[in-house]
Amino acid sequence: MSLQAEAPTVEELPEGRYSDRELSWLAFNNRVLDLAKDAQRVPLLERAKFLAIFSSNLDEFYMVRVAGLKRRIDAGVAVPSPAGIMPRDLHDAILTRTAELVADQSRVFNEDVRPALENQGIRILDWAELTEDEQHRMHELFTERIFPVLTPLAVDSSHPFPYISGLSINLAVLLNHPTTEGRQFARIKLPSILSRFVPLGSGRFIPLEKLIVEHLDEVFSGMQVLQYTTFRVTRNEDVEVEEDDAENILFALEKELLSRKVGRSPVRLEVEETIDDEMLKLLTSELDISEREVFKIPAPLDLTGLFALTSIDREDLSYPGFLPKTHPDLLMGVESSKPADIFKALRKKDVLVQHPYDSFATSVQRLVEQAAADPRVLAIKQTLYRTSGDSPIIDALIEAAMAGKQVLALVEIKARFDEQANIAWARKLEKYGVHVVYGMVGLKTHCKLMLIVRDEPDGLRRYAHIGTGNYNPKTARMYEDMGLLTCNPIITDDVARLFNHLSGMTRETNYRRLLVAPAGIRNGLIENIEHEIANHRAGLPARIRIKVNSVVDEATIDALYRASNAGVPVDMWVRGICAVRPGVPGLSENLRVRSILGRFLEHSRLFWFENAGNPSVGIGSSDLMHRNLDRRVETIVSITNPGHIAQIGELFDLAFDDQTVSWRLHDRAWTQVTTDENGVPLRDIQEFLIARVSTRRH
Template sequence: MTELETDGPDEAEEPAAAPKLPEDRFSERELSWLAFNNRVLDLARDRQRIPLLERAKFLAIFSSNLDEFFMVRIAGLKRRIDAGVAVPSLTGMMPRELHDAILARTHELVDAQSQVFHEQILPELTANGVELVNWEQLTGEEKQRMRTLFTDRIFPVITPLAVDPSHPFPYISGLSLNVAVLLANPETGMRQFARIKVPTVLDRLVRLGDCRFVPLEEVIVHHLPELFTGMKVLQSATFRVTRNEDIEVEEDDAENLLFALEKELLHSKVGRPPVRLEVDSSIQDDLLELLADELDVSPKEVFRLPAPLDLTALFAIADVDRESLKYPNFLPKTHPNLAPVETSSSADLFKAIRNRDILLHHPYDSFATSVQRLIEQAAADPHVLAIKQTLYRTSGDSPIIDALIEAAEAGKQVLTLVEIKARFDEQNNIAWARKLERHGVHVVYGMVGLKTHCKLMLVVRDEPEGLRRYAHIGTGNYNPKTARQYEDMGLLTCNPIVTEDVARLFNHLSGMTQETRYRRLLVAPQGVRTGLIEAISGEIENHAKGLPARIRIKVNSIIDEAIIDALYRASQAGVEVQLWVRGICGLRPGIPGLSENITVVSILGRFLEHSRLFWFENAGRPLVGIGSADLMHRNLDRRVETIVSITNPGHIAEINQLFDMAFDPRTVTWRLDNRTWTPRTTNEDGSPKRDLQEWLIDSTSRRRRSPATPQRRTLHFQRPGVLPNR
């Protein structure tokens, strides 16, 4: 295979003789996402494999996921409907038809979630001494404590807002929990509406004991007469509004982008239209009608649910100190090739990387003792001259930020690409960008029209042989907190071809060069789609010649039509295709004549499966890559993404084993057949299937340090084993 070059757009041409593909070959993106969230709900239902408090956490994750889905995806859909954009989706559904289908399916899912919570999780929590109670279940002593709490802590921070001719209906902020109150003047009989926002400065769940809680809104509701003295409380109910939170920014140039986004974030706090109204199922019709009219939501957008609303509160329940009801403790291990030798308390990571490329698999391999330590060592090393890094999301107290500041203050050249358009992290990223700039870090805010989503770090070091560059290329963010919860991979290398590619890409991002060609990287938006489709076409050719051919891909989502069609073509040609998809899948497997050679599985569990892996059999000399790109339009067309070729035989074998395990019928998966996902958790004899993540935890704990023999590096690129790049 030779390197291909083109200056044209990132499009793939269909073979002239290719048979016409059916028009109904795609699944609806939004409905596929709801199917993903139903798989999260399956985890909350799973008594056999998953500890109780973890099941409660999955209920909270289900709610959090749905909040974001409505704030972004449904908000965008409603915006198209309101604008009169009558363009059908790929499946042929019109926007209003799709909106109705989504709402109908969401009603089914939230009803199922409520049933799981009230009929399974809540009784089991109570049976295990973890109690979430309502006011009537409080003891006399507890009620008195809550009265004191209300007087001392709650009453001073809440502000009842009444509606009358001089007080218009108040603005209800998105995702806030509120109490709607209907009052009557005992002298005139006149009715009046009031709203109380449940304060977020206080814990949503009030702790009565070590493992006993009452919702804050319960305490407020039972003290309403003290808030509305002289008025009669006729009825009350909790409610919650979800608003459009999808930020839109007109980009003129990079210099103005930061200020434009800050302005938009300020504006977004008001004026965003509602897309969902959740209400306590006990609400009376007249009060509900008032809320729906004032908030301008349709009956289909109203969700009546048993209290408590907003089950993200279960994150607090899941954090109680009951280790027997949680996953066993897991401590990530230092990668064997980065472990300190017996004579030293810390490893020299630069020496370790010079010895060999190192493939990291988080959270099984510790992020703190690998990527984070490399940044910290680079900041402190007097021989390091420069550090360049992308930051898409990071934690608020990130030691990575501190290390970059330390390096800049020590006189090193430090460049950071901060993606301030990272959804829901915009405000945090603006704050860190300002902080980095104040301490002398060169901060670049990405490219106009593109999000910088690639995960790259480059360190330039002055060594006796001359300048040497070290790189990290990953699939996940430089976030020490999520690195303990997300499954990701990363490559540490000083291979000169790879580091030259990374250096060229950084120059492109910071200096606005026209660089589009790389030797060991596929880079979007110019080259990822074409590179992957070329590799798929190569498997079709190999199969036709009777050579080994197979395609294996692991991503979070796949909806790009060009790549899906290329995979359909591969299936029609007889190539085996295995797709490991956590979330959205727009491809329909198992359809005779179209996709009978395609298998799609999903794995969810303790860790969020987040890595993106690409495997092509290539006649027995596999082309393998890891990277940041999902197979979605936004990743391939509107983001800077990278996929790096993996050439070390041991690393290729490790990734191959992951795929073998994922598609082993003895492993717990959800399998997609056409548009239906089916959980597969037990073997034919009724025994539980193997949990892949638990197997990897056990495997990591048994791992030993490998020999320190340096691997032989080859600098020749144009050979089988490297992903094609245009």
């Protein structure tokens, strides 16, 4: 991307110009909940899945963001957020908004989605609703699989209150001893060996706790069960690692992961709304959690269990099947459905793929697999941030190393919540001779890069992939991402020098076709923004279009505000957190924000600057957040092929077309728009792209 720019204009911007990132995140999760409510556009089982996604999102939010906020409060850090909110006030606002959202989720599930599922023969049942045969099978399941692993823990003078692990579902049981007639509290942790909702067959399920409750007399033989309820604790689960040097990162992280199991402070307690006051008082006291952090919810707790319903084979209640197609430029010929020699294809032209519409398996995955099997390939270098448990990418790298090729894998073992899996992959790769680098001290390596060195008749040639998403074949079918496949010598030289930097050989900061964080992306983007302002003032075509997952960085936001105030049209396509306040008079009247959620998770990051009619366009891994711009290695690669620029331009045109379904932000308020003024349904951009890809011959 162009780095030429005019000197920035100093301009006073008003206080209070940012939305709070945490409250904006809750607004994003509310948009997820909107999908669960949308009976017109979203199939029933998918609506249930969005309820599960809402819960899963909220779990992570509390484990990381709310936990961090509580740490600041406990440490006495009384510094307002960029939005001007003090930590305690922000915590109170989060708890208030969460209570509203969770109540809305419970209503949607119990009054809308659950009855609709029951009308389709999909039922989550109480024990009394099971048939005699189902009860018999569940008795056997309990005896053979559940009872042997249950560990009921009593609380009395000789047994202290047990440690409650984060996100586990627990039964709190109040017992009476028949001899002493003394009341006693006990806790049972639901085992994770079974699904949250145990399948009975034919679309029928029973919550695991209902199954255990029916057998409490066996668990507490000789005791009288007075009452029981379920509860769930969320704890601080964010990883904090002190990095002395790169060699110690792996060992420090392994030690930190062990410490997750104990000592993490609670940040949320979920209980059934019918819980007894005495039992609730005991739980809050023992967990040292305030009443404001308690969420009373109708049973069943933990609707992430609704993911179990995705196993039901009901095509009529799910999104229609979709099979990604091989990109036309990666086929052997117009009349062939066979994948091409990918090296030969890339020598003809660069290829821009958009997943999941363009197949990941026949593009990115095929590139690394073909490289592993090709005797002319001398070396493969690749970053791995997240990948799947049975990754063909990992298998190909191992195959290449065993064939004698030089293979470098940069495994980011600090990828949040994937740390344990990535440590395992790192160990496995090292075992088979892959050179493994664990990232850079103080930085996460989040860029998505692959470099292949091949010995060809006219000399060594390098091939590269630069993407917006992870090398994960599973998420590549669910996440919308883009990637550039190229053998352009300028780009591949940039990528080669970046890999050398990452493996510790250089201190490279200058690149010709890449912007690289932490040194270059913020400055590069702001320079491009200022260049658009200068062009507009000179009467030249000027426009800014950005697509990211989140935008928080104040310096970038201020530059966009300056552009808007100067008269430059600014369009921002933001899936998640958005600290920008569009449409505010005197601040952002020329700035529009859209959000699109749907079947696929919009994940690509795209950057478009009109550049006086010769667009400067880039794709990359970076969101506009402090962590991406300051604490991660990220890349944005410039796109110069006119066809690729047109393809990205069309995506922005579709997203901001008033005939496209979207959520539209005005100041701090999001509005979902699904129909026109006459009630006619608008275009779903993802369904539109699916339909277009499906018409391709291959």
